[in-house]
Amino acid sequence: MTRAGWEVEAGDDGPVEDGKRALAYRADDGALALYNDYDRGRSILRTPKIPGTWSVRTAPAPGAHPLAAAAEVAGYGTFTFPYGPISAGVPEAGKFEVRTYGERVLGLVPVGGFKTRSVATSVLGLPVADAGLRVERMAGNLSASHVSAFLAAAESAEGRPVPTAELYVRALAQELQRLYNHVRQIARVAEAAAQNVGLAQVHALGEEILRLQGSVFGHRWMFGALLPGGPARRVDAADRDRLEHALGGIGAEFDVLWSLLLESRTFVDRLQSTAPLSKESAIASGAVGPTLRASGVGWDDRLRAPTPPYTDLFVSLPNETAGDALARILVRGAEIQASLVILEQLFDRWPTEESITEPAESPVGPGRGIARVEAPNGDLVYDVTVADGRVRRLQFRSPSAANWPAFAASMQDAVFTDFHFAFESFGLVFAETDG
Amino acid sequence: MFGWLGRSAARGILTTRYPDAPPTPSEAPVSAHAPEPRPAVPISPNAVAGCPVRAIAPDGVDQGRCIRCARCLAQGFEFSGPVALATAKRPDRPEGPGAILGGAAPLARLGRSIHVFLVDVGSCNACNLEVLSIAHPQYDASRLGIFFTNSPRHADVLLVVGVPTEAMVEPLRRAYDAIPAPKAVVATGACAIRGGVFEGTPGLRSGVDEIVPVDLYVPGCPPPPVAVLDALLRLIGRERTEAPT
Ligand code: SF4
Ligand code: SF4
Numbered sequence: 001m002t003r004a005g006w007e008v009e010a011g012d013d014g015p016v017e018d019g020k021r022a023l024a025y026r027a028d029d030g031a032l033a034l035y036n037d038y039d040r041g042r043s044i045l046r047t048p049k050i051p052g053t054w055s056v057r058t059a060p061a062p063g064a065h066p067l068a069a070a071a072e073v074a075g076y077g078t079f080t081f082p083y084g085p086i087s088a089g090v091p092e093a094g095k096f097e098v099r100t101y102g103e104r105v106l107g108l109v110p111v112g113g114f115k116t117r118s119v120a121t122s123v124l125g126l127p128v129a130d131a132g133l134r135v136e137r138m139a140g141n142l143s144a145s146h147v148s149a150f151l152a153a154a155e156s157a158e159g160r161p162v163p164t165a166e167l168y169v170r171a172l173a174q175e176l177q178r179l180y181n182h183v184r185q186i187a188r189v190a191e192a193a194a195q196n197v198g199l200a201q202v203h204a205l206g207e208e209i210l211r212l213q214g215s216v217f218g219h220r221w222m223f224g225a226l227l228p229g230g231p232a233r234r235v236d237a238a239d240r241d242r243l244e245h246a247l248g249g250i251g252a253e254f255d256v257l258w259s260l261l262l263e264s265r266t267f268v269d270r271l272q273s274t275a276p277l278s279k280e281s282a283i284a285s286g287a288v289g290p291t292l293r294a295s296g297v298g299w300d301d302r303l304r305a306p307t308p309p310y311t312d313l314f315v316s317l318p319n320e321t322a323g324d325a326l327a328r329i330l331v332r333g334a335e336i337q338a339s340l341v342i343l344e345q346l347f348d349r350w351p352t353e354e355s356i357t358e359p360a361e362s363p364v365g366p367g368r369g370i371a372r373v374e375a376p377n378g379d380l381v382y383d384v385t386v387a388d389g390r391v392r393r394l395q396f397r398s399p400s401a402a403n404w405p406a407f408a409a410s411m412q413d414a415v416f417t418d419f420h421f422a423f424e425s426f427g428l429v430f431a432e433t434d435g
Numbered sequence: 436m437f438g439w440l441g442r443s444a445a446r447g448i449l450t451t452r453y454p455d456a457p458p459t460p461s462e463a464p465v466s467a468h469a470p471e472p473r474p475a476v477p478i479s480p481n482a483v484a485g486c487p488v489r490a491i492a493p494d495g496v497d498q499g500r501c502i503r504c505a506r507c508l509a510q511g512f513e514f515s516g517p518v519a520l521a522t523a524k525r526p527d528r529p530e531g532p533g534a535i536l537g538g539a540a541p542l543a544r545l546g547r548s549i550h551v552f553l554v555d556v557g558s559c560n561a562c563n564l565e566v567l568s569i570a571h572p573q574y575d576a577s578r579l580g581i582f583f584t585n586s587p588r589h590a591d592v593l594l595v596v597g598v599p600t601e602a603m604v605e606p607l608r609r610a611y612d613a614i615p616a617p618k619a620v621v622a623t624g625a626c627a628i629r630g631g632v633f634e635g636t637p638g639l640r641s642g643v644d645e646i647v648p649v650d651l652y653v654p655g656c657p658p659p660p661v662a663v664l665d666a667l668l669r670l671i672g673r674e675r676t677e678a679p680t
Contacts (some may be wrong), residue, residue, distance in 0.1 A: 088555055088585035090565045092553040093603055109644065113559045114602045128486050133504055134632050139563025184564075203571040204449055214464030218514075220659065221561045223466070224504040265584070296491050352576045431560045 029106055073366050077101040083371075084116040088268020089192075089420050096429035098416065105419075108411040110404045115434040120394045128154045132227040139182055139398070139432035140221050144173035145375035146382075146396075146432070147226050152307065153384035154391070164351040167308050172243075172346055174373070175220050175339045179377035182207040182332040182339075183254070185427050190261065191248055192420040198261055205253060212246050212337045239273045240347050249339045258333050271326035275410035275422030285408035288399050290335065293328035293425055294320045301374035302342075313345045325418075325425035332427075366391075375399050377427035391427030398432040450575045451661070454668055454675035458518055458661040462573075466503040467659040468511045469519040470496060482510035488625075488632055499628040502656040521621070521653045533604045545591050545619060545670050548580035552590035554610050557639065558597030562657040564626040566594060569667075581667050587613035592670060593647070594663075598626035598633045599640040611647040621666050622649045625656040632656070659664035
């Protein structure tokens with residue numbers, strides 16, 4: 001199977017391609033691994049059947065893998081400090097095992113599996129629309145990306161045509177959610193840096209985006225809005241005018257707050273050279289999204305593996321090279337500005353056919369489909385098999401699953417007080433990793 | 436610094452007037468309301484069969500199960516009623532469809548100010564973020580004496596989000612035990628009430644009250660920040676008294 005500029009080689013696991021392995025082992029066998037070869041602009045998807053927990057057991061070290069090293073460090077006075085699953089400052093259930101002899105972090109192992117709702121197995125046998133209700137709840141703050149990737153894979157599996165306007169609605173939802181997530185991530189980092197005034201105003205911007213989503217889609221997190229047979233509410237011309245107007249205000253406000261934040265020495269100094277990730281280690285650990293782009297690798301699915309409507313847009317996306325927490329935040333800030341441009345282009349080119357044809361009642365045909373979406377925190381892949389309109393098999397690789405090893409690598413030799421900056425700068429979500 | 440202050444002044448007052456005034460449409464979008472059959476429209480078998488979480492029965496809607504998917508809108512339902520707020524009864528069907536709408540008696544059992552400990556036992560993250568947003572300028576929970584704490588030892592309220600996984604049963608019990616009495620537990624969101632869209636998945640508990648006693652349930656998937664505020668205000672006897680519109 002080939003999809004727009006990237007190769008998908010599906011099948012059981014083959015030999016490890018040294019240094020190119022992005023692994024996400026999961027407790028069920030919904031494991032997907034994506035091998036990204038950035039030199040040749042090529043990705044290979046594999047579906048290894050390796051049991052085990054995704055986080056503790058990561059890649060069996062080609063070379064020195066950061067997690068393997070973390071487990072081995074021993075010596076006088078070193079101990080392992082368990083942090084979680086209910087931990088201060090991490091608003092989700094998850095755990096970290098920190099190997100340390102005091103202040104310095106010798107190694108850190110993220111441990112998941114506390115929030116496993118078995119979404120991928122619980123949807124088996126459900127009609128695509130019902131399965132979508134669970135898939136969007138894989139991670140509520142990333143719902144638009146998850147459900148768009150899931151639907152695209154299911155539609156490609158069945159060979160079902162999708163109206164262009166529907167693709168525009170999905171892109172609209174994804175870009176709005178990217179704005180929300182990046183704004184929130186910036187606020188969280190500001191919070192960790194004790195930027196109290198700025199913090200409140202950036203958070204206020206996040207709430208404005210949620211309200212905008214609520215007023216257009218009827219739901220603050222857009223649940224149910226992108227599904228076949230979803231709410232009757234459609235994005236009409238009046239909605240788009242309202243959106244354009246509101247986004248203009250949000251963009252202007254963000255620009256002011258962003259330049260104020262970057263003028264703040266405490267904010268910038270605290271982030272600079274915190275939790276660094278070199279380009280080599282970003283690639284080797286399989287990092288994706290803003291994390292990868294902050295380390296100097298310009299891979300963004302919207303550019304490198306675009307699907308409509310991104311194929312028709314002019315997208316210019318930012319990169320940074322320093323690889324530290326500041327670079328990851330700079331990438332997010334610039335992506336907010338880029339998303340606002342993308343949204344403008346979407347409104348300018350919005351397809352005129354206002355009537356959206358209802359999906360055909362009878363299933364078109366059974367099959368397997370793969371789709372890839374650039375979620376706010378990185379490259380998201382869904383692999384879905386559909387027969388008789390029902391989901392028969394579902395596997396996915398979430399951006400968080402791909403980024404945990406990079407986070408662990410960046411924390412090596414850090415001090416524990418860096419933890420919150422580092423964690424927030426990666427945009428990791430336990431919910432989508434556990435599934 | 437002056438830049439920031441100037442910015443605050445330029446933005447003016449963002450904070451909601453809730454609970455002194457009812458929530459505005461922008462604070463409570465469609466999904467903040469409870470679905471109910473349109474007046475004089477009987478609940479059809481199609482509505483019952485079409486609800487993905489079996490929240491609709493011929494005699495009423497189980498608001499605790501409802502995930503606000505809006506599918507029943509095509510089956511004679513509407514979302515036009517009052518905002519769905521917290522209730523002290525698990526909003527299962529025996530109480531009837533109206534039982535949760537502002538009907539619960541105020542508990543007024545904690546002091547004038549409370550500290551809230553948020554525990555996630557298996558959420559999708561949206562509930563966590565909605566709960567945390569009550570601290571943001573538009574809601575500013577601290578003006579009402581509501582604060583978050585990072586330690587159960589300093590907490591009065593255990594606010595639980597998500598569908599309990601086996602792995603979180605013990606941590607949840609321990610968090611509950613660590614909170615000094617008097618304490619209150621708030622189950623927030625369809626998942627915490629009875630499993631939400633994941634109800635019946637092997638390995639998951641059907642609701643937080645299978646593990647710890649619950650004082651208030653907040654329906655919604657996720658409940659909007661005003662509903663979370665309402666629940667916490669009930670605990671200190673400061674909730675909005677007249678039925679919200
Ligand atoms: S909104 Fe959805 S979940 Fe709620 S009662 Fe209607 S159909 Fe059921
Ligand atoms: S109730 Fe809904 S929003 Fe809340 S955690 Fe469950 S699925 Fe997510």
